[in-house]
Amino acid sequence: MMDKNLRNIFQARYKAVLLFLVVGFFALYAGGGFSTVKGWNFTYDWLNSDEFKNDFNNPENNYTKGYDEDGELLPYLDIEEYQLRSLVLFNPSYSSAYSTQTNDSNTRFKPDQSYERGHVYWSQFAFLSLLLIALCLFLLSFALFFIDSKTNFNAFLFSLSYKKKEIFRAKLLYLGIPVMTSIALGIIIHQVTIYLLIPDIYVNATLGQMLYSGLTHWVFLLFTSLAGSFLGVLLGNLVTAPLMIGIGILSLSQLNQFSTHFQGLLESLHLGSVNQFFEQTIRSYSSIAINHLDKTGATFLALLLLFGLTILLFLVAEKIYENTSLESNGKVLTVPRYRRRFFVTLAICTSLYYTIAATDFLFHMDYYGYLPLGQLLLLPIICTISSFIVTYYDEIFKFWNKRYLDRMTKKFNNIKTFKVCD
Secondary structure (H helix, E strand, C coil), X not given: CCCHHHHHHHHHHHHHHXXXXXXXXXXXXXXHHHXXXXXXXXXXXXXXXXXXXXXXXXXXXXXXXXXXXXXXXEECCCHHHHHHHHHCCCEECCCCCCCCCCCCCCCCCCCCCCCCCCCCEECCCCCCCHHHHHHHHHHHHHHHHHHHHXXXXXXXXXXXXXXXXXXXXXXXXXXXXXXXXXXXXXXXXXXXXXXXXXXXHHCCCCHHHHHHHXXXXXXXXXXXXXXXXXXXXXECCCCHHHHHHHHHHHHHHHHHHHHHHHHHHHHHCCCHHHHHHHHHHCCCHHHCCXXXXXXXXXXXXXXXXXXXXXXXXXXXXXXXXXXXXXXXXXXXXXXXXXXHHHHHHHHHHHHHHHHHHHCCHHHHHHHHCCCCHHHHHHXXXXXXXHHHHHHCHHHHHHHHHHHHHHHHHHHHHHHHHHHHHC
16 A cells, blocks of 8 residues: 555646546557547448449459469459458458468458467557557656656655655556556457457457457556666666667667577577577567557467566666665766676677677578678677766766866966966
8 A cells, every 4th residue: 555645745746647648548549449440441431332343343453362373463253352351350460451372263362360379460450559659658657767866856755754665666556557557448448449349250359369469568568667667767867868768769670680680690500499499489579569459469478578577677676766865866877886787787788789680690601601700899899888988977077077177277277387487
């Protein structure tokens, strides 16, 4: 239970923002379900209109569903097959709305009913871009602690008779429970709306599969929120904190390359069994950080690992918050004694990530017969130097500022001495 006085304090500071977030996220998800249904109905009406039927039956228009084994175009058997293919809700990731895996012109298209956790599906009618919501939650969670450390609010909280652990937990509970509950309810309404308002023939998924997809997304949002809180508690400098957050977000664009090249590295090291293990258990990060609510869901093991990482982030962030002090405000790290560990971790992680993302190991070994050693040495050096600079930025700035002041003082004293001699 949260202390009543702490609740009143947080209510006075966060009430307006919390109300906006709760209503906003719920409206986004619930409204997204109705928007998906609306988009589907619009497509359905168009495909059943006389104008489209005339267009489809026009010999000059070439409506085809793919290619046969000889590379010849395969026409649809009739307009009903095209309509079904275009209106089916969920498609495997290797498919598109106007292609097929069959190579027989006499085989009628049937909606794909297969389902496998860890496999990525997609829908052309999806409304929400969920990764933007995850990014928004990450930044909000980061700002929740980072901004408070830059204002007098932390000084006020620390002056109260509460332990820092109590303050940390109360803050997360006061904001986290309403926001995550509104998102959960929005997800349920989103999925149930689509399942009930689109005819069964086009919804090639069970309600359980769709709700499991929502659970995967919800756990991923919980993870991103705790990751933001962790960094908001850990980072304290107005220059380096936003810089590291920005570079980290931009680095996510290399995640596909990192994943592909990492698999290639395992293959080139003859560690295919390890690669196979990850393929069977985790499958794909895209089945965890899903782009849209459909029937894509993570494997049980991946979901369990993600939830475990979320709990770990919470415990580590709580420990850091307990050790923060007002004297360290403005430092790169809110707990300076963690500086060395942070530098080593950051240097190793960035070196591995950027080196693997930039190097196609399998291609170099197959095509050239050797690896680009210059690149493999240079990138870790750059990452290590960059990690050192951002980790010790305040000390470096203090050192150069002191040198500058000493030089100016010496110069001033020399000028003063010269005038006295004159």
